[in-house]
Amino acid sequence: MIAIPYLTALSTYFSYGLLFAFGQLRDFFRKIVDWWRASTLDGYAPICLGLEDFYIRRLYLRIQDCFGRPISSAPDAWFDVVERYSNDNNKTLKRTTKTSKCLNLGSYNYLGFAAADEYCTPRAIESLKKFAASTCSTRVDGGTTMLHTDLEECVARFVGKPAAVVFGMGYVTNSAILPILMGKGGLIISDSLNHNSIVNGARGSGATIRVFQHNTPSHLETVLREQIAEGQPRTHRPWKKIMVIVEGIYSMEGELCKLPEIVSICKKYKAYVYLDEAHSIGAVGKSGRGVCELLGVDTADVDVMMGTFTKSFGSCGGYIAGSKELVQYLKYTCPAHLYAPNK
Known part of the structure; x- marks a missing residue:
């Protein structure tokens, strides 16, 4: 862990507190002024509520030039960032023709494969010429x-599974697949630091x-044992399906999953294992x-293997690998496969 200087932390909190206090004061007076004005939105609920709207107006807009910065080069370790300016206190930003060379600390392109590469780039160009960027279907x-x-x-062979299906977006691979695999009467046991898509x-x-x-793993076993003993809420019937969801490497902590112990516990209690390898596939x-x-776990003991192409592989999209029956079922039922336009 990197220790933050006390004065830096204190001044940061003080600045946020000051902005919050003055922002609330300005909003109070604005409400008084608006009370006297006729509104064309009487009866409508506000689209943005509470602190979210307050944060955008009073805090984010002041520093939004730090985010969403347009680049004008390949996303390599160093790239060119377009310089911008504002004439209205950062409410709107205008681009200039100048660029600055910056160190890339905001990309998934860890290994640099998304930049120009003497092996990959010519083959990618040939594929684009032959198949285009999208099939529009x-x-x-x-x-x-x-x-x-x-x-x-290729994915199925690489991860050691009988079959695989790919999707156009890594986030959707989790958020669209889990509602297909699990439903009412099922139990999902998730690591407390799993990704938002999960x-x-x-x-x-x-x-x-x-x-x-x-x-x-010890707490996982405790939760599994308690939930199996209690059964479903209200009815206390046995669970239709139990799935334990973990990540190979947790993205924010950089910690390796204790997969051998977790797989052993899931075998003991007949629970399925769902492994998200977005940050570990291609890297370890x-x-x-x-x-x-890396940890010597047989892939046959992991029921669902999920991963993305956005990190180690320098591309986009994600995949699910598993049994042929599982992959066939997903191809017939998953909205991300049935309705999403293809890249």
């Missing part, structure tokens, strides 16, 4: 090319959600095959 209509088929077969996918599934302490293991290879 869903996979089930006219959106599946030979490249998709080859990619899915959290949203679990919430959208309708399944009961329980959380175990981050990367703590002797040949880059992720935490299973």
Whole structure:
């Protein structure tokens, strides 16, 4: 952990507190003025509520030039950032023709593969010339090319699973798949520090959600044992399905999942294992095959293997690898495969 200087932390909190206090004061007087004005939105609920709207107006707009900065080069370790200016206190930003060379600390392109590469770049250009950037169709209509088929077969071989299916966005791979795999009467047990895409996918599934302490197999076993004993809420019937969801490497903490212990516990209690390898696939293991290879876990013991192409592979999209029956089921039922335009 990096220790933050006390004076720096104190002055930062003081600045936020000062902005908050003056912002609330200005909003109070604005409400008094608006009370005298006729409104054309009487009866409408505000689109933005409470502190979210306050944060955008009084804090974010003041420093928004730090975010969403347009670049004008390949996303390599160093890239060119377009300089911007504002004439209205950062409410709107205008671009200039000048650029600044900046160190890239805001990209998933960890290994530099998304930049110009003497091996990948010519092949990517040839593929774009032949197949274009998008088929402008869903996979089930006219959106599946030979490249998709080859990619899915390659992914399945690489991670050691019988089959795989790819999607155009990594976030959607979790948030759209989990509602298909789980539903009412099911139980999801999720690590407390799992990614937001997992959290949203679990919430959208309708399944009961329980959380175990981050990367703590002993607490996972406690939660599993208690939930199996109690059963479903109100009815106390046995759970239709139990799934434990973990990440290979937790993105914000950089910690490796204690996968061998977790797999052992899931075997003991007959629970499925869902492994998110967005940050571990291509990065760890002797040949880059992720935490299973690194920690000596048989991929047959992991029921659902999820990963993305946005980190180690310098591209976009994600994949789900598993049994042939699982992949076939997802291709027939997942909205992200049936309705999403294909890249």
